[in-house]
Amino acid sequence: MREMRRKGERATQEEARRIVEESEYGFLATAGNGGLPYGVPVSHVLHGQAVYFHCAVEGRKLDNIRENSAVCLTCVSRAEPLPEQYDVRYACAVVEGRAALVEDEAEVLEALLLIGRHYTQHDEAALDAYIRTRLHRTFVCRIDIETITGKIHGGAPSGGSGSTACHQS
Numbered sequence: 001m002r003e004m005r006r007k008g009e010r011a012t013q014e015e016a017r018r019i020v021e022e023s024e025y026g027f028l029a030t031a032g033n034g035g036l037p038y039g040v041p042v043s044h045v046l047h048g049q050a051v052y053f054h055c056a057v058e059g060r061k062l063d064n065i066r067e068n069s070a071v072c073l074t075c076v077s078r079a080e081p082l083p084e085q086y087d088v089r090y091a092c093a094v095v096e097g098r099a100a101l102v103e104d105e106a107e108v109l110e111a112l113l114l115i116g117r118h119y120t121q122h123d124e125a126a127l128d129a130y131i132r133t134r135l136h137r138t139f140v141c142r143i144d145i146e147t148i149t150g151k152i153h154g155g156a157p158s159g160g161s162g163s164t165a166c167h168q169s
Helices: 013-022 060-067 105-119 124-137
Strands: 026-032 036-042 044-047 050-055 070-082 087-101 139-153
Touching (some): 013 044, 013 139, 026 060, 060 139, 105 139
Antiparallel strands (some): 026 070
């Protein structure tokens, strides 16, 4: 793995995990069809050493994962422009790993409940009922985390300056 250029902005593992947990969505990058890249936002949830997301039962994202399971998920939990300083205060994390289509029904239900809890305020019974009526048209994918790195630029919301890019170089 390439070393981060601005080591002072490297997030701890705990901070990187928190960024993934707090972000509203992640941007999933896949490659398929002869190596062509494809990126798409996904609703996700971090659970242990995996990230789950849901999707339709067919599409380019799934085709790519079937062809090449290596994926990258980028999450941004904070992006605060600082126009007077020509800068952005941000917190981002990059998850790299292998994606798999979840086939076990119990794991699918658990993942969808985790995602539902993350994005809604419904009680468990209502959430469970909603999920079960849509189960036939929903796939769940799991990213088995190989690496997770993060970058925090600008520190706490009250300070900082420097580079504006969220990447590992």
